[in-house]
Amino acid sequence: MSDFYSSILQGVKKPYKQVLNLSSGDPQALSLKPLTFVRQVLAGCLYPTLLHGDTLPADVRQRVQKLLVFCGIYCGVFYKSLGSHLETHGIRKLQHSISDFISRRDGVASDPDNIYITNGSTATLLKLFVPNGSSLQTGVLTPEPSYNGFKFALAAQGALVVPYYLREEQGWAVQLDELHRAVLTAKGYCNLMALYVINPGNPTGHVQTKDSIKDVIRFAAEERLIIMADEVYQSCMIGEGMEFCSYKRALMEMGAPYSNMVELASINSISKGLMGECGLRGGYVELVNFDPSMKQNIFKLFSAMPCASLMGQIALHVMVDPPRPGQPSYPLYTNVRLEGFSLVLTLGVLNSLPAITWQPVMGGMFAFPRVSFSQAERGQEPDVMYCLRLLEDEGLCFLPGYELGMTEGIYHISRIHRRYPWDVR
Secondary structure (H helix, E strand, C coil): CHHHHHHHHCCCCCCCCCCEECCCCCHHHHCCCCCHHHHHHHHHHHCHHHHHCCCCCHHHHHHHHHHHHHCCCEECCEECCCCCCCCCCCCHHHHHHHHHHHHHHHCCCCCHHHEEEECCHHHHHHHHHCCCCCCCCEEEEEEECCCHHHHHHHHHCCCEEEEEECEHHHCCECCHHHHHHHHHHHCCCCEEEEEEEECCCCCCCCCCCHHHHHHHHHHHHHHCCEEEEECCCCCCECCCCCCCCCHHHHHHHHCCCHHHCCCEEEEEECCCCCCCCCCCCCEEEEEECCCHHHHHHHHHHHHCCCCCCHHHHHHHHHHHCCCCCCCCCHHHHHHCCCCHHHHHHHHHHHHCCCCEECCCCCECCCCCCEECCCCCCCCCCHHHHHHHHHHHHHCEECEEHHHHCCCCCCEEEECCCCCCCCCCC
């Protein structure tokens, strides 16, 4: 990319006026407007004087008052600062709200005591699952391709990525034979502790079927692996007839012995999906079938860390308990639709590019198209070369697929983000 910047500094004219960054996983950095209801609630919590007029809709004012009580900030007519410390494991009432959300989603009761609220759920989980002082490094089965953040978090904890490859020709399916192959490669050089899955997929855009999820659960039970289910894009289902099925729902439907023995950690976040609030930092993890002694260690770990961002916790409350029918904010909230996730921009760009094919995008926010080139240029891999040419000639910044992992000799461009036409008041 140095050639690109050098040409700009030398005054070379380009056929475009700005570079469009399509490589980011930050929705609001790519023109996603924040949800009106979220920002109104945050404004009211930060500046409660707004509650005394009609600047905010009635349901927003009611939500703010409830949240301030939840936080222990509202005392009669006196408001303390939102800068006050709260419980390190998260607002207690918010744990109940998340539990209610999960129960409605899955049709299975959720225990609030199994909910932990964090600024970064994945990194926190890895601190629990990666033991210190072991003779063998901890290994985690990790899909390829997948986003780099998880791999970096593994490395930071001294753990190893044990890759299993998704089958592109089958819509990025998770195949049991591939999981077994990955397990065999890990024996002798690491201690496999967990299986990491992303559903809907990042960056592939695939969605696992319920039958596929149950196959993975049986595999994890056979290998005695903890399942770490990254489900942060669960609200982003775009494939015709597609329905999100959580790992917990599938696990509970399977019944004993699986439903009471397979350890599952399910992750959700405000950073992705419909919220796109990366900067506010808020997420939760629900732990299922974990030993009580492990839960005690988890509580100790959370007690040793600063509490999750209060702004993130407030936004998280809105995510799990949005405006309801009959409330003033409901029409605007429901009319803010993704309109097919604005695939016009993404697929319009793809259709205009030569040598590009891709699997149908069923969920999530990204596509992972294949680049059909066989020769490199200037010693570069074809996907790197192609991304550089797109940047140079069209002002489009993509991420070479090799950075997210793929089999040798197959090339992709990645993290093509869709724009969101939010209606903001």
